[in-house]
Amino acid sequence: MMKGSNTPVPTGALRVDLGRRTGPGVPDVDASALLLVGGKVRSDADFVFYNQPVHFSGAIRHEGKRDAGGQVTDTLLVDLAHVEPAIETIVLAASADGGTFGQVPGLSIEVRDAAAGTAVARFDNPGATTETAFVLGEFYRRQGAWKFRAVGQGYSSGLEGLATDYGITVDEPQQATPAPAAAPPPPAAPVTAHPVTPPPPPAPPVTAHPVAPPPPAAPPAPEPVRLTKVTLTKSAPSVSLTKQGGTSGALHVNLNWEVRKQFSGWSSKFGRPTAMHSDLDLDLCVLYELTDGSKGVVQALGNSFGSLHRPPFIHLDGDDRTGASTAGENLTVNLDHKQAFRRILVFVTIYEGARSFADLHATVTLRPQHGAPIEFSLDECTVPSLVCALALITNTGGDLVVQREARYLVPERGVSPQRTVDHAYGWGMNWTPGRK
Template sequence: RDAARGDVAARFDSTGATVETAFVLGEFYRRQGVWKFRAVGQGYDSGLEGLATDFGITVDEPQQTAPAEPPPAPSAPPVSLSKITLTKSAPSVSLAKQGGSSGAMRVNLNWQVRKQFSGWGSKRGRAVAMHADLDLDLCALYELTDGRKGVVQALGNAYGALHQPPYIHLDGDDRTGAVASGENLTVNLDHKRDFRRILVFVTIYEGARSFADLHATVTLQPQYGAPVDFSLDECTVPSTVCALALITNTGDDLVVRREARYLVPERGVSPQRTVDQVYGWGMNWTPGRK
């Protein structure tokens, strides 16, 4: 509510809860000197512990007072819960085999600037520009099994939705690149059968001419499975858009493939249209802004 007038400034009705015992209702964040509020509506059936863990907070295990007993015999093949790092030689992983076939999966991008520039500089003969106010945007192209296609991105306020199509939600627009925050997408794996493919990519919105002097890491953290991460290769081309990971529905599983592919848009072609053309999404694009 507006403190001076007492009237309602914004309203968000969070509906559809079932077994959740903790909720992130909304969040305040500061962007370009202005405070903004975003409705979230993210629920957790694991309570406050699940919410805290999702935001990088380590929760101590409770003291065990009951006597130990042998675990029950497994009724299904065991899954690996150790972290998986994707590489060029081993670029793909099955989410089901890692135990991550349900719940919410957070996709995090964090980065570090190798060098700071206030103007033009050079790196191995390449001209680059880097500014302190660097703004990278994590995005996702999606194609659902019913044929619907679209994009989730901060540009145009296309933040998506977690509990209705496209079942992908962009959490925010970060400028720090810190590991604890960075840019985050959340994918609702409970609707994995509705996905045909998801392409996660990142664009430079402002503050740099290319990825040449950035070091970035991508982490996919399923709610119930092992984390999957990989680092991006060093950029050697004047790229403003990088395809990060392709998630494909194989019928009864989702497979994550490391792309780490830097793309160079042609003159007058947007980064979004460029990644669309390379991966054959076939969408129509119009100019937009944040």
């Protein structure tokens, strides 16, 4: 499509892929969406991005990034059939993190039918220089139907400036205003003698009246949107939760994935991937070691879902067998008991449906209740792996450090994925066969 052109789109579920090429010196790029009425959001809840990934209506969600051989795609899923009738426009934007769009090669936006997988519209950005945010396209209503317009409008003020222009309240540090100096008290008036005044006559009797109840308190103002995040990479693989302010409350860990080419493993004869079944089932798991010396595993296998309010203070929320749901695989760590943790290893295993992670595109997000979210993508799998170590959280004595692992492991013949990751990280546990 040319800049400014438009095309009809189906009123159904659409995948919006923000694509770019990666390489040395290329900044990260994030997709976002704003739902507008009269050119503005109704509230901060109408902003969908990495820190607020699902709109309350369920019509739009941010699905995260995939890196396939140097081509990075950040995806929004937009279900136009479920967009509220009041919404007139959905702005589809991109923001550069740590650089400008002049450093980003191959920036594009592609709209695909989510069910059929067919392309509906595509716009390749014609060029950029110093811009740090772009409105690449928009969905808009016209005579009861939806259309997509290629926009290509750049901003030099980043995601914060773009969001503010559409009415979003952004959380930013404010400097405290110094209190005014207290004025000196006025000089005391001279004391003079006065004749004593007789007391006033008694007041008339007071008649009781019903007291009107006070007006209801106004609801608290919503918290402003936080735009900060941490992206872990091979060159910058760790971050301190303590320095981020994320050492209390709940730490949510999410794994989302997508199978693109439908591979299932590795041919023993040729060493090449073979067809993957559609019922791929991945399991998010945790090995934990507490400061009292106890060790264990939290996983769906054997119904070892853990507990949030008693040891190990880790709970697996569910078992997603597709990876395509809004939630994905999730677990929660209770950081109010951080003093009980020595180390926590988050890993993922293939339970059934494949014999390798080949061509699996996954994103890991750790979202502390306080502090910036932490995210990273898994590398391409080039070995016949059934288990991948994702992240290691270590209590170093007053500090909690998150380390990106993204390490594919290959079990030896007859050895389970759990035993394989145990051996690789020296947990030293005894294992017995189990089932879901």
